[in-house]
Amino acid sequence: MLDRERLAANLNAELELPFVVKPLGSDRVEVRINGLDRPNGFSVQAHEGMQLTFAELRLDSLARELLDAARVNFASTGQRFGELYAAYRNLGVNVAFRLNGIELQPSQVDLATTQWNTLELDARVLRLTGVDDEAAANVVSAVVALFVSLLPLDAGTGAFENESFAEEGKVRYGVSKSYERSRSNRAIAILAHGTKCVVCDFSFEDFYGAIGRGYVEVHHLLPVHLMDGPAVLNPLTDLVPLCANCHRMAHRVDPPLTPLELLAATKSIRGSYAD
Numbered sequence: 001m002l003d004r005e006r007l008a009a010n011l012n013a014e015l016e017l018p019f020v021v022k023p024l025g026s027d028r029v030e031v032r033i034n035g036l037d038r039p040n041g042f043s044v045q046a047h048e049g050m051q052l053t054f055a056e057l058r059l060d061s062l063a064r065e066l067l068d069a070a071r072v073n074f075a076s077t078g079q080r081f082g083e084l085y086a087a088y089r090n091l092g093v094n095v096a097f098r099l100n101g102i103e104l105q106p107s108q109v110d111l112a113t114t115q116w117n118t119l120e121l122d123a124r125v126l127r128l129t130g131v132d133d134e135a136a137a138n139v140v141s142a143v144v145a146l147f148v149s150l151l152p153l154d155a156g157t158g159a160f161e162n163e164s165f166a167e168e169g170k171v172r173y174g175v176s177k178s179y180e181r182s183r184s185n186r187a188i189a190i191l192a193h194g195t196k197c198v199v200c201d202f203s204f205e206d207f208y209g210a211i212g213r214g215y216v217e218v219h220h221l222l223p224v225h226l227m228d229g230p231a232v233l234n235p236l237t238d239l240v241p242l243c244a245n246c247h248r249m250a251h252r253v254d255p256p257l258t259p260l261e262l263l264a265a266t267k268s269i270r271g272s273y274a275d
Helices: 004-015 064-090 133-149 183-193 204-212 244-250 259-274
Strands: 019-023 028-033 042-048 052-059 094-099 119-126 217-220 239-242
Touching: 004 019, 004 028, 004 133, 004 183, 004 204, 028 133, 042 133, 052 133, 064 094, 064 119, 064 133, 064 183, 094 133, 119 133, 133 183, 183 217, 183 239, 217 244, 239 244, 244 259
Parallel strands: none
Antiparallel strands: 019 028, 028 042, 042 052, 052 119, 094 119, 217 239
């Protein structure tokens, strides 16, 4: 049986969103973002088969606003969606995207000729152990990250705070002028690189136990404030996991130290203590 608390902790750490996990049976759970309530939001249902862990998007009965927002935004979000789709598949998460019941590659969608009646997203991954909560977190985060990337909710922090769906189902989105950071990029970086600091190998879960499960800070090798403007980042090559101490030390100078420079600094300090 899936451990709901562990699954929620992994998802909260990966996507930095407040998830609520509810059991639907011995091998199935429903995952929702707290604040996106029925009947105007969406959920992801995850369950375990014989060898696979599977997750699928479930739009609520009055979530037409979300589907319309995804369609309208696809002109600007389609490239990003396609990159996430490819990244997850390259990392071993088998994601599928169906529009109007037909499975498509994201690049095949032509908004000029396509009416979005239904949208389906699902993901599956081979489970290595009998009950693998990490596998469940991977497939759920893939589905959530892909769908959220189609909406004006993917970047920034606090996008759901103090915002809600109106009774009639109209969606209100928050606007931020701060530097925005993508939750889906963070999820892929953690899936690809793990949650141990690349400089000192510190693990929050090893040190703090359950409360640190799935947590790590994600460092931009090219700082956001030094970018010429909004840019597409590759979470496999542009982002790395750092513990809080190493992250803070990297940013003690501007531009920040690279992980290799920071590692060299720690080795020189250790060497001086040894002397």
